[in-house]
Amino acid sequence: MFEVIMPMIKSKINRKNVMNIKKNDLIIEAVKKHPSIKEKLLDFSADYNKLQDPWTFNLVANLATFEELARFTGVEINNLLDFINFGVRKNGTNSDKNGNKPDWVSETEFIEIDARKLSGFFLKDILSEEAKLKENQGLKVIQNFHAAPLITLLESKGYKSYTEKIADDLFHFYFLKIADEAGNEQKEENASGKPKMVVQSATPVVYPVLLKLLQSEEVKKNIEITEYKVWEETEKHLGWIVNGKADLSFSAVLAMSNLASNKDIVKLTHITVWDNFYLITRGYKAESWEDIKGHDIYMPLFNNAPPAKVTHYLMKENGCNPDDFSFVYGKPFGRPEEIYQAMVEGKIDTALLREPEVSYALVNNPDISVAFSYNELWEKIHPESKGLPNAGVVFNSEWYEKHPKEAEVLIREIDKAVNWVKENPEEAARLSADEMGHSYDEVYKFLTRVRFENIPALDVEKEIFEYLAVIEGDERAEIAVGKMLDKKEKNKIEISL
Numbered sequence: 150m151f152e153v154i155m156p157m158i159k160s161k162i163n164r165k166n167v168m169n170i171k172k173n174d175l176i177i178e179a180v181k182k183h184p185s186i187k188e189k190l191l192d193f194s195a196d197y198n199k200l201q202d203p204w205t206f207n208l209v210a211n212l213a214t215f216e217e218l219a220r221f222t223g224v225e226i227n228n229l230l231d232f233i234n235f236g237v238r239k240n241g242t243n244s245d246k247n248g249n250k251p252d253w254v255s256e257t258e259f260i261e262i263d264a265r266k267l268s269g270f271f272l273k274d275i276l277s278e279e280a281k282l283k284e285n286q287g288l289k290v291i292q293n294f295h296a297a298p299l300i301t302l303l304e305s306k307g308y309k310s311y312t313e314k315i316a317d318d319l320f321h322f323y324f325l326k327i328a329d330e331a332g333n334e335q336k337e338e339n340a341s342g343k344p345k346m347v348v349q350s351a352t353p354v355v356y357p358v359l360l361k362l363l364q365s366e367e368v369k370k371n372i373e374i375t376e377y378k379v380w381e382e383t384e385k386h387l388g389w390i391v392n393g394k395a396d397l398s399f400s401a402v403l404a405m406s407n408l409a410s411n412k413d414i415v416k417l418t419h420i421t422v423w424d425n426f427y428l429i430t431r432g433y434k435a436e437s438w439e440d441i442k443g444h445d446i447y448m449p450l451f452n453n454a455p456p457a458k459v460t461h462y463l464m465k466e467n468g469c470n471p472d473d474f475s476f477v478y479g480k481p482f483g484r485p486e487e488i489y490q491a492m493v494e495g496k497i498d499t500a501l502l503r504e505p506e507v508s509y510a511l512v513n514n515p516d517i518s519v520a521f522s523y524n525e526l527w528e529k530i531h532p533e534s535k536g537l538p539n540a541g542v543v544f545n546s547e548w549y550e551k552h553p554k555e556a557e558v559l560i561r562e563i564d565k566a567v568n569w570v571k572e573n574p575e576e577a578a579r580l581s582a583d584e585m586g587h588s589y590d591e592v593y594k595f596l597t598r599v600r601f602e603n604i605p606a607l608d609v610e611k612e613i614f615e616y617l618a619v620i621e622g623d624e625r626a627e628i629a630v631g632k633m634l635d636k637k638e639k640n641k642i643e644i645s646l
Contacts, residue, residue, distance in 0.1 A: 170234060172216040172226045180210060184486035188380065189233050190218075203583055254311050254323050259289035264296070275299065276391065276408075279324075287325040293318045294480055307392075344552045348377040350399040351386045354422055354504055354540070355379075357581040357596060359399065361566040362559075371558045379584075390415065396548040397559065401540050403455045406617050406629035416549045417633040418560060420609055421567060422540040423600045424524030426456060427507045431498045435520035438469045445475045447491065447500040449483045452476070456501055458620045459537075463526045492517055503539075508595035509587060524600075531615060535604070538612050542603075567603040570596065606634050 170179045170186070180186050187206065190197045197218075200206045209218065215233075219226040260278060267274050279288055288308075290299060300310050303324045313321040350359055356379055362368060363377065378395075380386045389395035390408060398415075399422075405415050428441070435441045449456050457478075461471040477497075479487065489506035491497045493513045502510065510517045524536050542563055549556050570577045578593040585592055606613065610630060617626035 170215075170230070172219075172230060173214050176210040176213055176215060176218065177207075179215075182487075182490065183484075184490075185484060186233055188385065193229060193232050203586065250313070251311055253287075253309070253325055257285065257287040257323075257325055259287045259323065261289045261291070264290050264292045279303070282326065287323060290322040290324070292320050292322065294320065296320070296322060304388075343371060343373045344548070344555055345373045345375050346396040346548070347389070347394055348374055348397045349386050349389055349395045350379045351401055351404065351540070352399075352503070353379055353585055354425065354599065355399040356585050357570045357577040357592075358421070358563070358566045358601065360581050360584060361569055361577070362562055365562040365566070367558055368562050371555050390543075390545070393545060393547070396545045398543040398545075399540060400543045401455070402538050402613060402616065403620055405541075405543050405633060406621065406626070414546055415633065416544040416546050417606045417613075418542050418544060418549075418556075419563070419603050419605055420538040420541040420613070421563070421601060421603050423536040423538060423602050424522060424527075425503045425539040425599070426459065426501060426523035426537070427503070428499070428501055428520040428523075429492065429507060429510060429517055430520050431492055431495065431514065431517045433498065434518065435499075437521075438464055438467060438474075441499055441520065442474060444499040445477045445497065447477045447483065447488050447497050449485045449488060449501060449503070451478050451482055455620050459523060460501060462619045463523060463530075466530050467526070504599040505585070505587075505592070505595035508598050509591045512588075512591045512594050534612050534615065535602075535609055536600070536612065538609060538616055541606060564603045567601045571601055610634055 170183070176186075187200070187210075190200055200209065215229060216226050219229045260282065262275055262278055264275065275288070275290060282288065288303070290296070292299075299322065300312070304310055307326055308324040309327050310325075311323040313323070315321060348359065348362075350356070359377065359379070363374065368374065378386075378389070386395065386398060386400065387404060387408070390398055390400070391414070393414075400415075402417070402420070405417055408415050428435070428446075430441070430444075433440075433444075446460075448460070451457070457476065460476075464471050464474070477483075485502055485506045488497070488500050489502060489510050492500055492502075492510050495514070495516075507519065511519070527537050528534060542560070544556060574593060574596040577596055578589050582589045582592045613634070614626050614630050617629055620626075621629070
């Protein structure tokens with residue numbers, strides 16, 4: 150593909166910047182506005198796998214339009230744009246070749262879930278129902294937005310799907326199992342007997358740690374890492390966990406607690422990322438919640454997601470009523486990358502963001518400042534706490550139990566990688582800037598602000614429980630902690646680091 154496209158893209162150096170997503174738009178300009186487009190291209194077709202290489206992606210994205218990219222891979226441009234804009238794969242499992250509802254939709258008995266009535270992280274409830282499906286049964290989900298993450302998750306488990314748009318705020322999703330889960334495939338060992346491993350991260354925050362880990366000679370000697378992936382759309386990593394494709398994940402504590410509540414498929418061994426929420430403002434200073442009244446607060450994810458619930462909790466603990474504030478969420482989700490871009494471009498003036506996007510915003514717009522960190526507010530309420538346990542090291546339970554010695558190697562080497570990144574921010578920034586797709590200054594700023602602290606999860610069980618209790622309630626928090634942190638494994642993971 151790229152051998153053919155090279156002569157064409159060399160003639161496009163002076164193309165004007167275009168911001169709208171249409172067939173003649175320059176890919177790089179669309180990605181700047183909507184970073185998730187890169188992941189959508191990779192999801193759309195195996196022909197775009199080479200775009201995973203940062204150098205190749207930057208070359209093509211800077212010089213080619215969507216129409217040119219589609220033409221040289223034999224893709225119908227309207228189908229590509231529909232998938233990018235709406236998540237509908239017209240030439241895939243969503244319809245037959247004529248665009249009609251496929252026969253299997255009318256021939257299948259469906260269990261129906263009205264996700265509009267579910268609160269918070271609704272995927273866990275859908276997965277629970279999905280696990281009960283019998284042969285020839287399907288799943289019908291009703292939602293008031295296009296639930297692309299749900300489609301990605303169930304398709305990764307071997308389902309075919311059909312999306313029916315009833316109205317702008319009403320969608321029916323149909324799913325039918327057509328294959329065994331990818332995770333049931335036997336993972337082979339190579340000739341030397343080393344176990345194979347797939348590594349992923351739900352966010353770019355651990356990119357420097359992950360890249361340093363991949364350089365470890367001890368890891369290379371004991372384990373064959375066959376693939377690693379850092380997701381821009383964080384929810385997509387759940388599919389890799391659920392279907393057993395990912396053996397080691399750097400994942401949000403809440404997401405893992407929800408999976409653990411349904412199946413014993415994950416083992417949380419360490420908390421690595423702490424205190425990762427910051428309220429930032431542009432054009433005005435804020436030192437308290439009262440200072441931001443009257444401003445729209447742009448929030449990541451959705452209402453009832455962890456950022457929103459923690460925000461409401463902190464407000465109430467500081468004597469404020471969340472109903473007195475204006476919160477804005479994206480449709481269907483608020484994406485940190487898009488919120489950061491809107492702050493830098495001066496389109497919004499108040500937002501809750503995580504690292505590394507907070508540091509990127511501070512570097513790129515001098516009018517942006519940090520109002521306060523959630524950790525500082527949390528510590529005033531929980532003075533004995535080590536902080537907010539945002540994300541940690543998660544093993545696939547089967548891999549962890551099958552390869553205990555190799556798991557110990559990984560735990561030890563992750564700890565070394567974390568300490569190296571903390572002690573060498575300049576070198577770590579040089580190591581990871583290109584992979585993260587940002588400048589050295591942006592990544593260095595991020596590494597001087599983020600808090601990496603690799604602490605055994607059993608040592609901070611209280612912190613994990615308190616955090617989950619705010620979001621899920623005491624009962625569900627206790628169940629999740631009990632499943633994620635198996636105390637029988639205490640001697641296995643408390644090794645000499």
